Amino acid sequence: MQYDLINTKDALHEYCAKISEAKVLAVDTEFVRTRTLLPKLGLVQVYDGEHLGLIDTVEINDLSPLNAILADTKVLKVLHSCSEDLEAFRANLGLIPSPIFDTQIAAGLLQIGPSIGYANLIEKLQNVVLDKGESRTDWIARPLSTEQLRYAAADVYYLLPAYHQLSEQIESKGMTEIVLSEVACIGQKKTHTLPPEYAYLNIANAWKLSPKSRLALKLLAEWRLQRAREKDIAINFVLKEQVMVSIAMKLPSHVAQLSAIDGFLPRDIRQHGDHLLQLVSRASQADESECPLKIKRLIDFREYKKALSDLKQLCQEVSKANDIPIEHLASKKQLNQWLKWCWFEIDETEKMKLKPDIISGWRASLFTPKLRTLFNNDTGRYHALRDL
Structure with a gap:
C-alpha cells in the first residue's frame, strides 16, 4: 500500500491535479474532538485507485484545491458512515461534499449488516483484517508516525474496492x-442548528419542572449553548447538564x-456563578405567563401507542412493497420524530427548519401519501398540528 503525505501547498496542488480526472474518489477524515464542540480536522485521505494522498490539514493553510474537488458534483465521493466526516468538513472547510455514496448505508440496504463498521465490512467483503490500533490517535499532534499514516491510508485503500462491490x-x-x-439528508441536517432559545427542549427531565424552573432552564440552556458555540467548548465542559437541571429546580x-x-x-462557580444567578433571578421574578409551555412527552398522548403501532404497520407494508429492509426505512426514533412534529406545539425539528425524516428525501414519495390519509384533521385517524 503506497501513499503520499501531502503537507505543503505545492504538493496539494500537484496531488489534486493528478486526481482531477477521477470520477470516483474514496475519502475519509481523521479528526479530534475531546473538549471542543466542533471536530478539529487532522487529515483528509483521498484515493482514486492509483494515487493515495494523506492531506495534512494542520500543516496546509490553503486547502482550496481540495475544496474544489470535494464540492465538484461531477465527482462521486465514497465514505463509510459519513455523518461525523460531514461535520468535520463543514466545521473546518466550510462545505458539505456532494454527491456521496456511503458504504455503510449501502451495506445496510443489502442486508450485509445494520450500521456495520468499516473494519467488519472490509473483512466480510475482502477477507482482510484491519489493524484498528491507532483509532485513538491524537491526529492534531505532529509528527504522525508511520503506523498512524498506514492506518489512515488503509481507511481509503480498501474503501474503493468495497464501493465497487457494493455499488454493482x-x-x-x-x-x-x-x-x-440518504446522505444528502444527513448533510442537510448538518447545516441546520437548533436556535439557542430552544436548547432546553433536549434536556432530560425538563418535563418535570415547574413553570419558573422551566424558564430558568431555558435561560441557562440558551446561555450554555451560546457560550459553547462562541468558545468552541463541548457543552458539558461549559456546564454539566445535571448541574444545570439542579440549578433550575432549586432556583x-x-x-x-x-x-x-x-x-x-x-x-466554575467563580467563573460563571454571578451570571447564572442573574439568569435564575430573572426566572424567579417572572410572571408565569412569561414561562415556557409545559414540555410534553409522547407517552402523555392517549393515542400514542396506537399511532406508533399503525406507523410500524405502515413501515412493514412499504418495506414489503419496495423490497427495502424495514430497519432502513424508519427507526422508532424517526417515527417518534414524526409524531412530535404532528403533535407538539413547540417541536425541535420544526425549530431547526427541517421536516421529519420520513417525509424527507427518498422516503417522501413512499410515506407522504399514506401519512396524509392517516394524519388528517378532517378524515384521518389522528390529528396533526402541521400540514404535509
Whole structure:
C-alpha cells in the first residue's frame, strides 16, 4: 500500500491535479474532538485507485484545491458512515461534499449488516483484517508516525474496492438514488442548528419542572449553548447538564446555594456563578405567563401507542412493497420524530427548519401519501398540528 503525505501547498496542488480526472474518489477524515464542540480536522485521505494522498490539514493553510474537488458534483465521493466526516468538513472547510455514496448505508440496504463498521465490512467483503490500533490517535499532534499514516491510508485503500462491490449490487436493485439521497439528508441536517432559545427542549427531565424552573432552564440552556458555540467548548465542559437541571429546580439566590449543588465545581462557580444567578433571578421574578409551555412527552398522548403501532404497520407494508429492509426505512426514533412534529406545539425539528425524516428525501414519495390519509384533521385517524 503506497501513499503520499501531502503537507505543503505545492504538493496539494500537484496531488489534486493528478486526481482531477477521477470520477470516483474514496475519502475519509481523521479528526479530534475531546473538549471542543466542533471536530478539529487532522487529515483528509483521498484515493482514486492509483494515487493515495494523506492531506495534512494542520500543516496546509490553503486547502482550496481540495475544496474544489470535494464540492465538484461531477465527482462521486465514497465514505463509510459519513455523518461525523460531514461535520468535520463543514466545521473546518466550510462545505458539505456532494454527491456521496456511503458504504455503510449501502451495506445496510443489502442486508450485509445494520450500521456495520468499516473494519467488519472490509473483512466480510475482502477477507482482510484491519489493524484498528491507532483509532485513538491524537491526529492534531505532529509528527504522525508511520503506523498512524498506514492506518489512515488503509481507511481509503480498501474503501474503493468495497464501493465497487457494493455499488454493482445496489445498482442492480435500483437503490443507488436511495443511498445518495440518504446522505444528502444527513448533510442537510448538518447545516441546520437548533436556535439557542430552544436548547432546553433536549434536556432530560425538563418535563418535570415547574413553570419558573422551566424558564430558568431555558435561560441557562440558551446561555450554555451560546457560550459553547462562541468558545468552541463541548457543552458539558461549559456546564454539566445535571448541574444545570439542579440549578433550575432549586432556583438558588446566592453563591452559597450554588456551592451546595452536587457536581458544581468551585472553579466554575467563580467563573460563571454571578451570571447564572442573574439568569435564575430573572426566572424567579417572572410572571408565569412569561414561562415556557409545559414540555410534553409522547407517552402523555392517549393515542400514542396506537399511532406508533399503525406507523410500524405502515413501515412493514412499504418495506414489503419496495423490497427495502424495514430497519432502513424508519427507526422508532424517526417515527417518534414524526409524531412530535404532528403533535407538539413547540417541536425541535420544526425549530431547526427541517421536516421529519420520513417525509424527507427518498422516503417522501413512499410515506407522504399514506401519512396524509392517516394524519388528517378532517378524515384521518389522528390529528396533526402541521400540514404535509
